[in-house]
Amino acid sequence: MQHTPQMRLTTQRQIILEELAKVTSHPTANEVYDMVRKRLPRIGLGTVYRNLELMSETGLILKLEVGGTQKRFDATIAPHYHIRCLHCGKVDDIDIPVQIDINKTAAEISHYQVLGHHIEFAGVCSECSAKGVDETVN
Amino acid sequence: MQHTPQMRLTTQRQIILEELAKVTSHPTANEVYDMVRKRLPRIGLGTVYRNLELMSETGLILKLEVGGTQKRFDATIAPHYHIRCLHCGKVDDIDIPVQIDINKTAAEISHYQVLGHHIEFAGVCSECSAKGVDETVN
DNA sequence: GGCTGAAGTGGGAATTATTCCTGTTGACTA
DNA sequence: TAGTCAACAGGAATAATTCCCACTTCAGCC
Structure with missing residues (x-):
């Protein structure tokens, strides 16, 4: 667990990142899911969550824990x-x-x-x- | 629905407020529930939620929507x-x-x-x- | 070009926090 | 004491998120 894991640049990740970068709003995981699904209809919600989490850990994106019930994500780091x-x-x-x-x-x-x-x-x-x-x- | 409802000071409310005032931490609803249950074993979790919400609306207490997954409550307003x-x-x-x-x-x-x-x-x-x-x- | 193992995926189940619903209780009034 | 109604308890329902697992994909090797 202590060495940097391989992180592959899969189509899913690329598209999630692209869609997130497109908007200036701070979409929730579900909103990202909706945006991505237009280009990748078979993607799973779990995949979106997993990758948003992963990307926020590696610092590629920002996870916002602001008020309200849902987490939001931001491509501006x-x-x-x-x-x-x-x-x-x-x-x-x-x-x-x-x-x-x-x-x-x-x-x-x-x-x-x-x-x-x-x-x-x-x-x-x-x-x-x-x-x-x-x-x-x- | 448009007139201010009477807010009774029930035992449950009183104890929730007392327990919240006792601590300097910022307990989650569940933690409040645990504290209150020691004195009022039959209280329902719904009652705790309802009253914390109500008291935060009337400004008696503060509802904190900080990071993490749960809401927290604070008797310091x-x-x-x-x-x-x-x-x-x-x-x-x-x-x-x-x-x-x-x-x-x-x-x-x-x-x-x-x-x-x-x-x-x-x-x-x-x-x-x-x-x-x-x-x-x- | 095919094989293999690790990384990643999809989809559904499980979990967690919270809100809603329903029948009951109990405080107050007349 | 009966009527009324806000508040209650307990459980069901909902919402967001995470977990699990069988299947797929890909990079590196033959």
């Missing part, structure tokens, strides 16, 4: 923050400068070995506001 | 940030000053109506480091 719409649930990137220095502060304050951080904003996206959705969330 | 151990999964509070101003920045940059934000640090807690756990997470 440079550190950045996210904003989530409380109404439709979509997650966008937000271009706020990443504050690396607060990791140091956090390490000093806590007794943790700090490896990173993530900021998630919550709000209502313009589409939902336009629809006149009440901002008080149930 | 003042805004604060969290740090999660990547090895044992526990979530601690971290006493870093809350940066309210970045909400404004976020609102300017994004097209969202920004309602709030949360920072989650990831790292390895002192217990896990002491156990000599490797910091590279699988």
